[in-house]
Amino acid sequence: MMQLSGSPEAVLAAREPLPFADGLPQECSERELLDLYRRSADPAFATALFASAGRLRDRSLGRAPWWSAGISAITPCELDPLCDYCTFFSRNGAATADVVAAAGGISELGIRHLHLSGGTRLPAKDALIGGYDVHMIELVQAVREAVDVEIEVNVGPSLTRSGVRGLKELGVAAITSSLEVMNPELFARSKPGDSLAARIRLMELCEEEGMPIRSMMLVGLGETDADRVAHLHFLRRFSMLRHLRLSRYMPFPGAAAGGVRCSPWPLARLTAVARLLFPTLDLGLAAGNGPDDLALWWLAGGGNQVLGASVSMKDPRARKGADAGGEARAIAVGERVVVHDEMPRISRYLREMGLTPTFAPMF
Numbered sequence: 561m562m563q564l565s566g567s568p569e570a571v572l573a574a575r576e577p578l579p580f581a582d583g584l585p586q587e588c589s590e591r592e593l594l595d596l597y598r599r600s601a602d603p604a605f606a607t608a609l610f611a612s613a614g615r616l617r618d619r620s621l622g623r624a625p626w627w628s629a630g631i632s633a634i635t636p637c638e639l640d641p642l643c644d645y646c647t648f649f650s651r652n653g654a655a656t657a658d659v660v661a662a663a664g665g666i667s668e669l670g671i672r673h674l675h676l677s678g679g680t681r682l683p684a685k686d687a688l689i690g691g692y693d694v695h696m697i698e699l700v701q702a703v704r705e706a707v708d709v710e711i712e713v714n715v716g717p718s719l720t721r722s723g724v725r726g727l728k729e730l731g732v733a734a735i736t737s738s739l740e741v742m743n744p745e746l747f748a749r750s751k752p753g754d755s756l757a758a759r760i761r762l763m764e765l766c767e768e769e770g771m772p773i774r775s776m777m778l779v780g781l782g783e784t785d786a787d788r789v790a791h792l793h794f795l796r797r798f799s800m801l802r803h804l805r806l807s808r809y810m811p812f813p814g815a816a817a818g819g820v821r822c823s824p825w826p827l828a829r830l831t832a833v834a835r836l837l838f839p840t841l842d843l844g845l846a847a848g849n850g851p852d853d854l855a856l857w858w859l860a861g862g863g864n865q866v867l868g869a870s871v872s873m874k875d876p877r878a879r880k881g882a883d884a885g886g887e888a889r890a891i892a893v894g895e896r897v898v899v900h901d902e903m904p905r906i907s908r909y910l911r912e913m914g915l916t917p918t919f920a921p922m923f
């Protein structure tokens with residue numbers, strides 16, 4: 561690929577983005593991708609790469625970030641053992657009434673798009689129905705009846721084809737299957753109760769059923785550059801992939817995994833490479849990132865969904881935040897639910913970048 565040649569100095573001297581106006585060519589090999597990713601470690605080269613990725617985002621998706629929100633811990637995680645980096649699992653699912661109340665609180669903020677996320681219950685092998693199929697269908701129906709929002713579902717590899725079909729019939733906008741890390745040994749070590757094959761299988765089921773897919777990549781767990789690039793390359797086979805979120809590894813106190821905090825740099829470079837591979841994909845920030853990561857994310861071609869609100873249900877101490885004041889708004893909804901509105905601060909950050917977030921979902 562001639563486009564990949566040229567020293568960083570030459571690229572910088574030309575003051576031009578790399579010539580990828582339409583993204584990377586289909587025939588771009590994994591080896592060429594790896595070369596591109598490795599060279600982007602040099603900030604001079606990354607400057608040109610980010611400029612290309614940002615222009616491609618602008619052309620493909622526009623420049624209007626749009627709000628979504630998440631309700632997590634809606635289902636218990638039944639993995640045994642649990643993932644060794646996880647401290648956010650819940651062994652108790654949320655009551656349907658609390659999820660509905662949380663969705664109502666988010667809707668009151670004007671947000672029209674919502675993720676329902678929870679832990680994993682692996683269906684029995686070859687089961688026609690199992691895992692959280694029935695539970696998620698009933699939960700989505702309950703939220704639908706109460707609130708007019710677009711809904712996505714993320715309960716790990718807990719759905720069979722029946723569940724995917726049922727959720728599609730209910731108009732669910734996308735199902736998440738997060739592969740996290742495309743290194744089978746590292747996956748098995750970090751997620752000994754989980755199944756990479758089951759997560760891939762769920763993506764395949766969604767692909768076969770015409771269900772839009774959201775996926776996630778955990779950066780900094782211990783994977784190599786080659787693993788990261790192989791992961792992106794692997795995702796190319798899914799025509800239904802609509803959204804990819806990148807998590808930035810953080811060793812949470814109390815988690816067995818240990819390790820070190822992932823720096824923002826590999827995440828930004830992967831965002832740019834992903835943009836060139838998938839021009840129309842929504843590329844978001846996931847766990848381990850915060851509002852301070854928004855500027856680099858945007859520069860690297862990320863966009864356009866931003867999370868404007870989250871919900872806490874399992875920890876009543878969160879209610880104390882309800883009076884935090886300033887830009888932190890925590891709104892108590894009923895007895896057990898607190899909606900955390902992050903929009904004032906994120907809006908300010910985005911405005912300082914000349915960006916105006918909207919409430920309109922993309923789908």
Ligand code: SF4
Nearest residue numbers: 637642643646649679
């Ligand atoms: S699947 Fe793993 S990361 Fe997700 S909630 Fe369960 S233990 Fe945590």
